Amino acid sequence: MLEIADLQVSVAGKPILKGLSLRVGPGEVHAVMGPNGSGKSTLAHVLAGRDGYEVTGGTVRLDGEDLLALEPEERARAGVFLAMQYPVEIPGVANMYFLRQAINAIRKAREQPEVPAAEFMRRVREQARLLGIGEELLKRDLNAGFSGGEKKRNEILQMAMLEPRLAILDETDSGLDIDALKTVADGVNRLRRPDRAFLVITHYQRLLDYIVPDVVHVLADGQIRRSGGPELARALEEQGYEGVLGARLAA
Amino acid sequence: MVAIQSRRRIDPDPGFVRSFAERAQDLPGAASPLLRRLRAERLERFMELGVPTRRDEAWRFSDVARHANRPAGPAAPVELALERILPHLLGGPKARRLVFVNGRLQPQWSHVGGLPEGAQVESLARAAEARPEAVAAALAGPDGGRSFTALNAAFSDCGAWVEIGPGVELADPLQLLFVTVGDVAPGMIHPRVRIRLGDGAALELIESHVGLGPGPVLTNLVLETELGTGARLTHDRLQTMAAEATSIGRIEARLAAEARYRQTTVVAGGALVRNESEIRIQGSGVECLLAGVAMPLGREQVDTLVRMHHEAPCSHSDQSFRSIVDERAHSAFAGKILVHPGAQGTNAYQKSDNLLLSEEGEVDTKPELEIYADDVKCSHGATCGDLDPAALFYLRARGLAPEAARALLTWAFAAELVERLAEPTVRQAARRALAARLPSGAVPLEEAA
Numbered sequence A: 001m002l003e004i005a006d007l008q009v010s011v012a013g014k015p016i017l018k019g020l021s022l023r024v025g026p027g028e029v030h031a032v033m034g035p036n037g038s039g040k041s042t043l044a045h046v047l048a049g050r051d052g053y054e055v056t057g058g059t060v061r062l063d064g065e066d067l068l069a070l071e072p073e074e075r076a077r078a079g080v081f082l083a084m085q086y087p088v089e090i091p092g093v094a095n096m097y098f099l100r101q102a103i104n105a106i107r108k109a110r111e112q113p114e115v116p117a118a119e120f121m122r123r124v125r126e127q128a129r130l131l132g133i134g135e136e137l138l139k140r141d142l143n144a145g146f147s148g149g150e151k152k153r154n155e156i157l158q159m160a161m162l163e164p165r166l167a168i169l170d171e172t173d174s175g176l177d178i179d180a181l182k183t184v185a186d187g188v189n190r191l192r193r194p195d196r197a198f199l200v201i202t203h204y205q206r207l208l209d210y211i212v213p214d215v216v217h218v219l220a221d222g223q224i225r226r227s228g229g230p231e232l233a234r235a236l237e238e239q240g241y242e243g244v245l246g247a248r249l250a251a
Numbered sequence B: 001m002v003a004i005q006s007r008r009r010i011d012p013d014p015g016f017v018r019s020f021a022e023r024a025q026d027l028p029g030a031a032s033p034l035l036r037r038l039r040a041e042r043l044e045r046f047m048e049l050g051v052p053t054r055r056d057e058a059w060r061f062s063d064v065a066r067h068a069n070r071p072a073g074p075a076a077p078v079e080l081a082l083e084r085i086l087p088h089l090l091g092g093p094k095a096r097r098l099v100f101v102n103g104r105l106q107p108q109w110s111h112v113g114g115l116p117e118g119a120q121v122e123s124l125a126r127a128a129e130a131r132p133e134a135v136a137a138a139l140a141g142p143d144g145g146r147s148f149t150a151l152n153a154a155f156s157d158c159g160a161w162v163e164i165g166p167g168v169e170l171a172d173p174l175q176l177l178f179v180t181v182g183d184v185a186p187g188m189i190h191p192r193v194r195i196r197l198g199d200g201a202a203l204e205l206i207e208s209h210v211g212l213g214p215g216p217v218l219t220n221l222v223l224e225t226e227l228g229t230g231a232r233l234t235h236d237r238l239q240t241m242a243a244e245a246t247s248i249g250r251i252e253a254r255l256a257a258e259a260r261y262r263q264t265t266v267v268a269g270g271a272l273v274r275n276e277s278e279i280r281i282q283g284s285g286v287e288c289l290l291a292g293v294a295m296p297l298g299r300e301q302v303d304t305l306v307r308m309h310h311e312a313p314c315s316h317s318d319q320s321f322r323s324i325v326d327e328r329a330h331s332a333f334a335g336k337i338l339v340h341p342g343a344q345g346t347n348a349y350q351k352s353d354n355l356l357l358s359e360e361g362e363v364d365t366k367p368e369l370e371i372y373a374d375d376v377k378c379s380h381g382a383t384c385g386d387l388d389p390a391a392l393f394y395l396r397a398r399g400l401a402p403e404a405a406r407a408l409l410t411w412a413f414a415a416e417l418v419e420r421l422a423e424p425t426v427r428q429a430a431r432r433a434l435a436a437r438l439p440s441g442a443v444p445l446e447e448a449a
Helices: A040-048 A072-078 A095-109 A117-130 A135-139 A148-162 A178-190 A230-245 B002-006 B015-026 B033-049 B064-068 B082-088 B124-130 B132-139 B147-155 B389-396 B402-418 B424-435
Strands: A002-011 A014-024 A029-033 A054-062 A080-083 A090-094 A166-170 A197-202 A215-220 A223-228 B096-101 B119-123 B158-164 B174-181 B187-189 B191-197 B202-212 B217-227 B232-240 B246-255 B260-267 B272-281 B287-294 B301-310 B316-325 B330-339 B347-356 B362-371 B377-385
Touching: A002 A040, A014 A029, A014 A040, A014 A054, A014 A197, A014 A215, A014 A223, A029 A040, A029 A230, A040 A054, A040 A072, A040 A080, A040 A166, A040 A197, A072 A080, A072 A095, A072 B389, A080 A148, A090 A095, A090 B389, A090 B402, A095 A117, A095 A135, A095 A148, A095 B402, A117 A135, A117 A148, A117 A178, A148 A178, A215 A230, A223 A230, B015 B033, B015 B147, B033 B132, B033 B147, B064 B217, B064 B246, B064 B272, B082 B174, B082 B202, B096 B119, B119 B124, B124 B132, B124 B158, B124 B191, B132 B191, B147 B191, B147 B217, B147 B246, B158 B174, B158 B202, B174 B187, B174 B191, B174 B217, B191 B202, B191 B232, B202 B217, B202 B424, B217 B232, B217 B260, B232 B246, B232 B272, B232 B424, B246 B260, B260 B272, B260 B424, B272 B287, B287 B301, B287 B402, B301 B316, B301 B347, B316 B330, B316 B362, B316 B402, B330 B347, B330 B377, B347 B362, B347 B402, B362 B377, B389 B402, B402 B424
Parallel strands: A029 A197, A029 A215, A080 A166, A166 A197, B096 B174, B158 B191, B174 B202, B187 B217, B191 B217, B202 B232, B217 B246, B232 B260, B246 B272, B260 B287, B272 B301, B287 B316, B301 B330, B316 B347, B330 B362, B347 B377
Antiparallel strands: A002 A014, A002 A054, A215 A223, B119 B158
16 A cells, blocks of 8 residues: 655755665554654655655655655645644644644545534544543644643544544654553554554554554664564564664664 | 925825815814814924825834825715625624714714713714814824824814713723725825723723725824723724725823723725824733734735833733735834833833735834833844744645645634634624635634634
């Protein structure tokens, strides 16, 4: 479903991803782990289409379509969702208004009718309840004044409502206490479906105790250095990146 | 003439004198020799002061002469159908209202009766008839060398006289609606408003200016208000002038101890809209909050000038102004906080934030502090920039088209201050007026409900 081949990306002329290859099939959950500065967030942003990243080589295909040729909104409409590490606060834009706009923009692109207001609210409330998001938070402006945990829950709420084909979680565990981590992980697990793929980008193994991946990749110095099952994540936790990859590669 | 030599002022168009001669007999209080004399004297004063140029520091950002120094008769009488007025009647069904169309009171839409004892709202014409001395005293007040204040005193052809006695709180808003209908020939109106709130009195004022039809119209308003101890004035202002219209408005407020004055202005339309506020805080425990949003388009210009005087200790003032400038529009903000000697314990803040959406647009902002006391907290700040790229990406990454994302963020920038309008119907009208000016017209109005 997602095929990344020999992806090379520079930021301000400096190579960050140096030939990254990865295949994620439908229904699979892949984790990408790596030390700081290995290129994890670059990967997430490039997949979502953020400015400031120069793709100097390689391809990314989603269901055979050239993802890199699409604008960010076209990727979203094609089913890509990035749960951001630092969701932006946008005072003045109501959370629910925004979410409905987003859903309808995506539905419109798919030639589906707009979601009726009542059904939208029913679904939002249901998802919010599952994620432990209070009614008050729904009424606030988008992420404005939200705590770190509230922002991450709000990202998962958006993910649940937008029903992506490919969900990318960029360090969703950062800044979460253990209860919030569990709630967020449960939220993700509920969304696992045979036709939906997940790319979970994380620094720590902790999140993977709750979102159990099918495949774990270790990213270091802009390339996938090692791939394996969930046991690879545990090995990283015990031995560290240096222990698993050797000091040279982990640098 | 000295003024001419320095080029800080230029000679007024002779049309003003002609127009005055034609109208003097019909102006409010014309039956009173005192008022007639005073008006003639104020006109002379205006001719002497001249029209300011950009060399006049207070007008450095706007070429007001280009807009306002042209021969103009009285704005022509017009009959407006109810449906053209209806959308601009704000404040709800119980609001009191004075409606002027081209400077003429429209009794069929005006209603100021049934007020509690101690409260009186009159049109300027009625006040000038009943108490010419009081009106003359107001018009004779010092003009501080301001040409347009003198011009207003000479012509003041419409407006309101409001007196709310001590302890009287009006439950329903009062709307002053000034509609101008542009004609082929340039016209002008000179509204004069005087509002006095006794100790502990409260009023919610809606001041709205609506321009209909093309053609140059000049609105030259002076609004004076005086708040007694603990009085509360909420002042919502909505200015949707026509594309060729010019508006010069000056608000002077004097606030006694514990008074609260909240002024929120939304400007959406007008070739030049100049808003001056000069506030004198004369007691302790005062709270004065000024806010404004302006969204000039095309070649429109919005020019805001604030003078916030802290003349007494331990009061609080806050100014927050935003502009959204697109196309070849121009926004200027000059704000000054003056903390007078002895005004210890003053808290005074000022912020000017500007969104510049085009290459050709222009933003000028000049925040100033002048402090003659040592134990005060004052701050000012100004920003000018484009939309936040991170926020744009966030919205696009959720599927919103770039135009929709830009419109939504632009809207959000304005919306925060629009929320400060006290009266829901004004908020709604302001949202409509601003939303119509958004780049893509992708209008988040439903959230208004």
